[in-house]
Amino acid sequence: MKPILFLSALFLISCGAQKNDPHYGTTTIKELIDVKGEPIKEEVIPVDDSKILHYKNDEKYQVQNGVVTNGYINPTNEERTLIYWKHAFKDCDVKIQKITEKIVGHEKPEFVMKCDAKGTGVVYTEDSDIVLRVIKYETK
């Protein structure tokens, strides 16, 4: 009985553990690498003193002047549905921005729905119920 209880407790602890998310706007690149390890690659972007660090599972972090400013991650499980985020943001002053500047071919434009109070935005396609990407940033 005891080992079962112990294992259950261990399982609960491990499942309830917080993700090692950076504190956007304060976490330094060194702290990020301490937690996430060395990135797979670095990408230069057209923003002053900034770059993108790539990790596995298409996880990316934007760094400016040595500080992590944004995270780009794939949604998992229920996070893939837009309704999940509508519920999560229901008490937020939600802002919706069109991402697609120029429609190429037949694709519907992409939008980002942001909740500044949570420092989170989600990318989805017009008329879709699926979330493509989760963006993290400093809460405002």
Place this chain on the structure above:
Amino acid sequence: MKRSNYIIYAMGALALVACSKPKAPKSIATAWQDMHLQSSEDTLVRSIASNNQKGMCLSNIFTVDTLKKEIAQYESKVSGRAVSGTWKHLDLSTLPIPQANFLKKYGDKIGDLANPESIDYSGCGDVPCIFNRIYNKGNNNVAGYVHYIWFLKFGHYLSADNMIPDQRSPNPGVYQVVVSRPPAPAAEVYADKSFPISSYLYNETELYALWRITHLLKEPYTNLTNLNEVQRIPRGVENFEGYKVGACGLASTAGHIRLQDGCLTTSMMNKDEGFLYVGVIHEMTHMLDNLQAREKRSNQYYRSYDKDYLDLVGFYKHEYTNAEGKFVSEWKLKPEARTIRDYAATSPVENFADTLAYFRQEGDRTKTKIDDVQYNWISGNYFHGDSYDKIGNRERLLKKYESSFAGKALTKVMDCTASEKAYQSNYFSAADFSVSSVSPWVLRCLSHEAQLMASEVTSMVKIYEPDGCNTLDSAQDQNQWNVLVKNSLRESFKTYVTEMSKDPAYVEKMKSFNNLLSSRRLANEAFFQCFKGSVFDDLKSCYDGKVTRVASAEAINMGLPESHAQELGVLYSNAHAYSRVSSDLYNSYKNLLDANEELITLKSEDTWQMCLNMNHNDDAAPAGTLFTPAKGYLVSSFFNCLNAQMPTAMTEFVRELDFNGQKVVHPIEEQIILEFLKPKMVTLMRGYHETSMAEEAQELPVIFSQDADKIREFLVSDFSWVSSLTDKSSVMSSCRNLALGQVTFLPLYHLKREAFSSLIMSGPCQDALGDEGYKKFVEASQKEVDNQIFSRVEALLEAKADERALHCKSVIPWKWEKTRVTVRLPRKACLSMGWKEVEKKTVEELLNDSVAKRFNMKKSDIEQKVSSYEDVVKERISEKHF
């Protein structure tokens, strides 16, 4: 019978029971196929081929007669419970089930929707007639049949109406044209324009091409459950709603495809060529791309966004947040990537749609233009390992018809062995058969029969296969084909001749095998054994190996020589090619579901109703991904209930499904049916959601009006919620947030915030800001701000400046040898140099004041006030210290 004999028989029976392999549960699909696939489409093919005259192609048999026969074959495959209801004068229960299903689903979406009574449908007894009335044609016209065949094949509506999904105008028959296109960034100007119903319909060339497409495409294109209709945009030379003249079309994940003139061009020289084929398949592939992502629930909105495809082609995403804080996301393609055309380089979605479309219609071009790895990947994942370049077509078509040789070849060998008729054919030579028992008479007879079979197969390929005439276009193509056919026939004949010479009982054994050859049982079982969990998985390589092994083993069980068994296994495998077996199996299930649409609706309605009737709240997070509303919202208790209950309802349906007493007992069958059932149920649920959402939207203002006065009173009773004295949008925002909490009604299909925000802002909040109490509150608060903040500015600035002055004095000390001027000026300069910091500290301290925080005072307002004291305070400080 002696007692000892009984014992022996009993032991024998026991041994048989013990030794026999556990039998696979009987499949409902096999039961269905035993009834419906007895007379396969070969009947049609043969009846056409037997009348073939040299040079006829698929386009030559595009007649009402052909289409009627094709419809009869499709309809014969759907039997079950009659559909209840009526459509105008028609009693749906008297119609074939697919026709009744079509009218039930699309009956109110067809024809002239601006003036539905303008078309006289009286006297029409079937769906093709109804379509032909829309076309203003007699019943003997291909149009009505093509529209109906499209539905039979693909399960959605090839539109013949004047209401375009997503059109700007709410009026059918009215579409907007661009009347002015100013330079960007100004928006285009549109104007309504009316079009007659005829301009929304297809011409005969287009209809032929669309019919040909029903023959070009097999599953997964026949399972596009996310597609409701394919709509033609009015023909014409104008710039329509956002689309230029000559634009092709659009596939919307809302469930429709729009086709413009630019998508519908065909070659004048060859009806089997033209952009129409690529254009339409391209749009359908977009739907497939989206459906696969949805069904597999990958992270992506399109399957082509998955990493394997991106890597295959060379796409990668460039994403970042720019200096203005805007998220930027763009596709980039590696420079070395090869694409079918420039358009396919624009994004993974366009690449996927374009490459698959060209792969199917222009195989040779595709083979030369794209990378071999991508070519093979597309073939393996979307076309069952087939390819449609000329070589691929020849191989595929030969394999398809080869199995029909086998049964015939055996009969012909038997006939020729017994025949004494003198034939003159030298199609085969003695060297083709090494067996000494083949006499010259027999050889000529076999030659004659083989030649006839070759000719018949070639005719069938040309006339019935959508790629037939293009594949056998030139003399060289024809020669290469003839060689392949002859080799195949020779091998078939040779095997029988050889085996018959060795074993006199061979013919009888082969007859048993021939019976097996026409049965789907082994093929279906091999398919089930390979099934990996999704109908989107390609099982070809597993299936090909398994079906050959199973059939070989069966041949050995029948007493056929082991040396021949492997060959017979391959023969069975060829007769039951993966593409056909999977397609027929999936069609069996689709037809079973079509025949039980009413039961599906019943189960869906029950589930919806049960979840609707519970008490609702929006507390828990939405859990589940089976059902998600396409638009709007659904409170989490309702959402979670549907996602929890739908699997039970679906399983119940499958367990109740019955075909002539055969239930679903095969576990894999249950999985497959559930996969086909899911989108049907989700679509129904989405329909209920959409209707309920529209009804709720109408009720919301009424519901809100009941609470509005109470909310207004609450707002004006205490203005402590006012968050700013200068920023009206901030005040409105805090007003809305407070008021939302006072709305007691919980909408089920809208987010509370979205449902009531505008009603609150334009109602109680607007009123509250116009209230006397608000004005008084603002005045009083303004005084408080003046007292607490603005009146302190000068003194605080002076105090901070004092500190700076003392600092300046310490760094520039007064000395006797220096004049007062030479000290004073540098000190003043020092004060000016640090003035920004002086002001900054003053502003920060004021902003930290509780009153400033309470009213969210703008930094700029305080900065402005502080700056206004600069000269006075500087002067005073200079006098005081320097």
